[in-house]
Amino acid sequence: MAKLLTIHGGKPLTGEVTVRGAKNLVPKAMVAALLGNSPSVLRNIPEIKDVDVVSSLLEIHGVSVEWDKETGRITMDPAGVKSALTAEIDAHAGDSRIPILFCGPLMHAIGEAFIPDLGGCKIGDRPIDYHLAVLRNFGAVVDKRPGGISISAPKGLHGAKLELPYPSVGATEQVLLTAVKAEGITELKGAAVEPEIHDLIAVLQKMGAIITVQTDRTIRIEGVSEMRGYNHIALPDRNESASWASAALATRGDIYVRGAEQRDLTAFLNTYRKIGGEFDVVDDGIRFWHAGGDLNPLVLETDVHPGFMTDWQQPLVVALTQAKGVSIVHETVYENRFGFTDALVRMGASIQLHRECLGSVPCRFGQRNFLHSAVISGPTPLHGVEFDIPDLRGGFSHLIAALTAEGTSTATGLEIINRGYEHFMAKLEGLGADVELTERDR
Ligand SMILES: CC(=O)N[C@H]1[C@@H](OP(=O)(O)OP(=O)(O)OC[C@H]2O[C@@H](n3ccc(=O)[nH]c3=O)[C@H](O)[C@@H]2O)O[C@H](CO)[C@@H](O)[C@@H]1O
Numbered sequence: 001m002a003k004l005l006t007i008h009g010g011k012p013l014t015g016e017v018t019v020r021g022a023k024n025l026v027p028k029a030m031v032a033a034l035l036g037n038s039p040s041v042l043r044n045i046p047e048i049k050d051v052d053v054v055s056s057l058l059e060i061h062g063v064s065v066e067w068d069k070e071t072g073r074i075t076m077d078p079a080g081v082k083s084a085l086t087a088e089i090d091a092h093a094g095d096s097r098i099p100i101l102f103c104g105p106l107m108h109a110i111g112e113a114f115i116p117d118l119g120g121c122k123i124g125d126r127p128i129d130y131h132l133a134v135l136r137n138f139g140a141v142v143d144k145r146p147g148g149i150s151i152s153a154p155k156g157l158h159g160a161k162l163e164l165p166y167p168s169v170g171a172t173e174q175v176l177l178t179a180v181k182a183e184g185i186t187e188l189k190g191a192a193v194e195p196e197i198h199d200l201i202a203v204l205q206k207m208g209a210i211i212t213v214q215t216d217r218t219i220r221i222e223g224v225s226e227m228r229g230y231n232h233i234a235l236p237d238r239n240e241s242a243s244w245a246s247a248a249l250a251t252r253g254d255i256y257v258r259g260a261e262q263r264d265l266t267a268f269l270n271t272y273r274k275i276g277g278e279f280d281v282v283d284d285g286i287r288f289w290h291a292g293g294d295l296n297p298l299v300l301e302t303d304v305h306p307g308f309m310t311d312w313q314q315p316l317v318v319a320l321t322q323a324k325g326v327s328i329v330h331e332t333v334y335e336n337r338f339g340f341t342d343a344l345v346r347m348g349a350s351i352q353l354h355r356e357c358l359g360s361v362p363c364r365f366g367q368r369n370f371l372h373s374a375v376i377s378g379p380t381p382l383h384g385v386e387f388d389i390p391d392l393r394g395g396f397s398h399l400i401a402a403l404t405a406e407g408t409s410t411a412t413g414l415e416i417i418n419r420g421y422e423h424f425m426a427k428l429e430g431l432g433a434d435v436e437l438t439e440r441d442r
């Protein structure tokens with residue numbers, strides 16, 4: 001049986017939601033537990049699919065995992081770490097990108113790893129060439145196999161001088177998780193410096209790592225031979241916070257996001273203010289609301305941190321369909337992140353996609369055949385349609401658009417939302433959304 005969500009739109013979302021630990025940190029901090037010689041405790045854990053995936057992958061590798069879902073506390077004991085069968089790994093890898101980050105910690109713990117083909121959102125080609133290049137530089141031997149890669153370090157892992165062609169979040173984490181216990185010093189230039197990376201560095205430092213972050217995207221890591229377990233509170237999910245903020249704006253609502261952290265949302269809050277959204281930062285969260293009247297159109301470019309995060313783009317585009325005038329959005333992180341606009345156009349939005357770079361942020365996609373700039377004219381009334389959720393943020397955007405629209409929409413593929421939004425249905429209902437989940441034959 002498949003689940004069908006029926007949405008009766010046209011009602012502002014109002015009320016309160018709580019965000020817990022970040023999807024883009026929690027699973028990685030869990031992988032780091034493999035590096036310790038004693039148990040680790042991670043708190044503020046959200047109930048999302050990527051945490052299930054990493055829990056299972058740790059367990060089949062001999063790590064004992066105790067997850068108290070009520071308190072959001074997870075305890076991981078790596079004392080029994082061991083190899084797992086390829087078929088078991090395949091069965092548990094799920095639709096996540098995290099398995100690639102097991103390379104370094106598993107090679108340190110047991111000398112080898114099998115990494116299945118990755119999942120994650122279909123928003124571009126998402127190659128792993130940077131990951132494999134840095135791992136080879138540490139001395140790893142990579143064997144590509146059908147369905148994944150086998151990786152080992154017959155001569156050990158050694159610190160290296162590395163430079164990323166683009167500040168990839170995942171490849172930077174790959175370097176951190178491998179270099180902390182590699183022999184000698186690693187210097188990484190062109191590193192990503194997202195808040196989730198700083199939080200992973202905080203975790204690794206608690207475990208005994210020696211890591212220096214310089215102001216020019218250079219990270220220096222002095223390898224250590226032993227690391228211990230950690231006790232850490234995961235930073236809150238800034239992408240979920242920004243999603244609910246966009247939902248408040250698009251539906252002309254008022255949402256208090258308990259747990260939202262101003263420090264990690266600077267670029268988002270500046271943009272929110274320019275579009276005409278109101279927010280108020282208080283001690284334990286941020287209230288976001290539509291102030292009435294018209295929203296302002298914007299020129300917006302996504303970028304690596306400290307720029308406007310790509311994962312904020314899709315939900316905010318829905319609010320831009322309601323702004324008075326022409327907005328331009330230039331996506332510079334992923335080559336194919338505007339596919340979700342098809343459904344918005346079917347709902348009545350006016351959005352044209354372009355291959356040219358409509359902006360000035362250096363972009364790898366300009367001379368290639370990618371529709372990576374969008375021109376949005378508004379305000380356009382939206383009406384209900386049927387849609388299938390394509391990816392995490394695109395799906396959230398479709399759902400907010402359906403809640404903004406007059407009339408009834410139906411959505412399938414809701415399970416994708418559970419990858420990054422915990423207790424999603426309960427939160428929507430708590431905000432007064434008129435939604436109903438039913439089962440139907442496929
Ligand atoms: C689980 C997680 O944390 N996901 C986040 C992470 O994804 P993820 O770590 O996969 O994203 P990256 O920062 O690595 O990707 C950025 C760009 O680099 C390219 N690239 C990356 C690696 C590589 O080996 N080769 C290559 O060409 C990608 O195709 C993309 O165009 O950062 C992204 C950018 O902030 C976010 O959108 C994702 O939500």
Ligand SMILES: C=C(OP(=O)(O)O)C(=O)O
Nearest residue numbers: 097120121311392393420
């Ligand atoms: C792109 C995203 O996630 P992932 O890298 O896990 O696919 C996202 O969270 O928007």
